[in-house]
C-alpha cells in the first residue's frame with residue numbers, strides 16, 4: 001500500500017511573478033477564504049470524495065458551459081460529488097462531444113471509422129488513470145481496444161527528415177543504430193555535454209521551448225527532433241511555446257539539479273497533489289491489472305464512445321439538464337446575490353451559484369465585462385486540417401508504426417503543404433474497420449497557418465494530403481474513402497509566461513467574479529484528452545465544496561514536489 005504524505009498546507013503560498021504585483025500579493029494574504037482551502041492536501045481530497053457531507057457547502061445550482069469532454073466530465077463528476085446540486089450543461093452546437101468525433105462510413109465492403117479529433121489515449125499517467133476510472137464507472141471496458149507496448153504502433157515512430165523516414169529509437173540497443181540516421185546528425189555531442197552546461201540564472205521564470213533546449217542540447221536536437229514532437233502534440237512552434245508550461249519537469253530539473261539529464265537520473269519526484277490522486281485512483285480502478293502492458297487504447301466505436309456514454313448517463317440524471325444549441329453571450333456577476341447570470345439562456349432561471357466554463361480561455365474572457373480577465377485573451381489557438389484517407393490495399397504505407405512527424409527544419413520544398421505529420425491509423429489502432437485496407441490521417445497547418453486570413457477548402461485539403469503522401473511515401477493510388485475536417489482553433493498554444501498570465505487571471509476572477517466562475521479545459525493545464533478529463537474532474541470537485549475558486553489555484557501556490565514511491 002502506498003503511504004500518503006502529510007498535507008503540506010503550510011507550504012501553500014503565492015509565488016512572485018512578472019504579472020502579479022507586490023501590492024496584489026499582499027492583498028492575497030488578506031483572503032483567508034482561499035487559504036483555508038488546501039488544494040494539495042490529502043485530507044481535502046479524502047473529505048470530499050469519501051465523506052461527501054464533510055466540510056461542504058454544496059451549491060444549489062451550477063451551469064457548465066461547453067459539452068466537450070471537459071464539460072461532460074465536469075457534469076458527470078459534479079453529479080456524483082454533489083447529488084443535491086442542480087446542473088445545467090450548455091452547448092452551443094447541436095451535438096455534445098466537442099473535438100471528439102468518430103464518424104462511420106458505410107461501404108459495400110464493410111464499415112470504416114474516421115476520427116477527426118483525438119483517437120488514442122495513454123493509460124499510465126496520473127490523468128490517464130483518472131480517465132480509466134471514468135471508463136470503468138461508465139462500464140465501457142468491453143468496448144476498449146488495447147494496443148500492446150510490444151506492437152509496431154508502440155515501438156515505431158518516425159521523423160521525416162532528409163527526404164526519408166527516420167525511425168526513432170524505442171530501446172537502448174536501437175538507440176545506438178539510430179545514431180547513424182540523418183536526423184541524429186550533430187545531436188550526440190551536445191546531448192553528452194548537457195549535464196555540464198551552466199544552469200539558467202535564478203531570475204528567469206520562463207522562456208520558449210526552443211531557447212531552453214537550444215541552451216541545453218544545441219540547435220540540431222531542438223529543431224530536428226523536438227520541434228517534430230511539438231508538432232505532434234500542439235501543432236505548435238517551439239519558438240513561441242513556453243518551456244515552463246510544457247516541459248515543466250525538465251525546466252524544474254535545470255533549476256533544481258542544474259541539468260535535465262542529471263535530474264532525470266536522480267531521485268524521481270512528482271507534484272504531491274498528483275501523487276495523492278495517482279494512489280487514490282489506482283486503488284479504485286480495478287482494470288489497471290487487466291490492461292498491464294498496454295501502450296495506448298481507444299474503443300471499437302472510436303473515441304466518441306466515451307463522450308456518448310457520458311452524454312447518455314447525464315440525460316437520465318434527475319438533477320442534470322443538457323441543453324444543446326444554446327449560445328452563451330455573456331456572464332455577469334452579481335456581488336449581492338453572489339451568483340452569475342448566464343446571458344443567452346432563455347427563461348428566468350439563468351442565474352447560478354457557480355459557473356464552470358469548459359470553453360476556451362479566450363472565449364470565456366470574451367463573455368466577461370472588458371477588463372475582467374484579459375490575460376486569458378492572450379492564449380491563441382491553432383487551426384489544423386485533418387484529412388482521413390482509406391486505401392483498399394493493405395500495408396500501403398510501406399512502414400509499420402504509429403506514424404511520422406515533420407520537424408520545422410525540413411525545407412519547404414520537401415514539405416510544401418506544411419504538413420505536421422501522418423498517422424498510420426491501421427497500425428496505430430487496429431480493429432476499428434470492417435473493410436480490409438490501409439487507413440492514414442494527414443495533419444496540415446497548425447502554427448504554419450498562424451497568419452493566414454483564410455484556410456484551404458476541403459477539396460484543396462484533400463489534394464494537399466494526397467500530394468504529401470505521394471512525396472513522402474510514394475503513394476500514388478486513389479483512396480476509396482476520405483474525410484476532411486478543418487478544426488478551427490482546436491489546440492491552445494501555451495506561450496511564454498503562460499503561468500504568469502493564469503496567475504493574473506486567477507487574481508482578477510477572484511476579485512471580479514467572486515470565485516464563482518471556475519475554469520476548466522484544454523486552455524490551462526494540458527491539451528490532451530486525459531488532461532481534459534482531469535480538469536473537468538478537478539473543477540467538479542472544487543465546486544462541489546461550494547468554496548470560491550477559479551480552477552487556476554495550481555498556478556498561484558508553490559508546488560510541493562515529493563519523491564515517487
Ligand SMILES: C=Cc1c2[nH]c(c1C)Cc1[nH]c(c(CCC(=O)O)c1C)Cc1[nH]c(c(C)c1CCC(=O)O)Cc1[nH]c(c(C)c1C=C)C2
Nearest residue numbers: 157158231232233235403404405420421422423443528529
Ligand atoms: C501531426 C500532428 C498531430 C498528431 N497528434 C496531434 C497532432 C497535432 C495531437 C495530439 N497528440 C497527442 C496529444 C496529447 C495527448 C493526447 O490526448 O493523447 C495531442 C493533442 C499525443 C502525442 N502524439 C505524439 C506524441 C509524442 C504525443 C505525446 C504523448 C504520447 O507519446 O502519446 C506523436 C505523434 N502525434 C502525431 C503523430 C503522427 C505522432 C508520431 C509519430 C499526430
